[in-house]
Amino acid sequence: MGESNGGRQAGAPSAELCDFWRERHHGTLTTLRPNGSPHVVPVCVTVDADLGVARVMCSRGSVKARNVLAAGEAGARVAVSQVDRRRWSTLEGRAVIRADPETIREAERRHTVRYGREPRVNPNRVVIEIAVDRRLGMR
Numbered sequence: 001m002g003e004s005n006g007g008r009q010a011g012a013p014s015a016e017l018c019d020f021w022r023e024r025h026h027g028t029l030t031t032l033r034p035n036g037s038p039h040v041v042p043v044c045v046t047v048d049a050d051l052g053v054a055r056v057m058c059s060r061g062s063v064k065a066r067n068v069l070a071a072g073e074a075g076a077r078v079a080v081s082q083v084d085r086r087r088w089s090t091l092e093g094r095a096v097i098r099a100d101p102e103t104i105r106e107a108e109r110r111h112t113v114r115y116g117r118e119p120r121v122n123p124n125r126v127v128i129e130i131a132v133d134r135r136l137g138m139r
Helices: 015-022 063-070 101-115
Strands: 027-032 038-043 053-059 076-084 087-098 125-137
Touching: 015 076, 015 087, 027 063, 038 063, 053 063, 053 101, 063 076, 063 087, 063 125, 076 125, 101 125
Parallel strands: none
Antiparallel strands: 027 038, 027 076, 053 125, 076 087, 087 125
């Protein structure tokens, strides 16, 4: 564990780190409220194989979605983290809200693969899509 380059890790993530993000763990998502204070909530999160994109599903009216939307078109800085005993990892990046049916279906599929169950039906579902630009914790 540890950080390099001020927390930003250069190059491809290790197989160990990728495996960790494929294991069945819940995580946390940190968004910023309009007043700048952090909003941290437990979430199910999925990632691309190279950890370049992370996704969190939620309801359109949730605080986390509203916080991301409040940042405007450029998106919001967010962090997703997971911990398992002494192993931990945080992925940071710019988040946007995706509401198109194809993105939602793909997020639901990824959730089913990682968590072994289909997500509950939610007609107000959106996806917080995070373009990961910083990895902390495990190498």
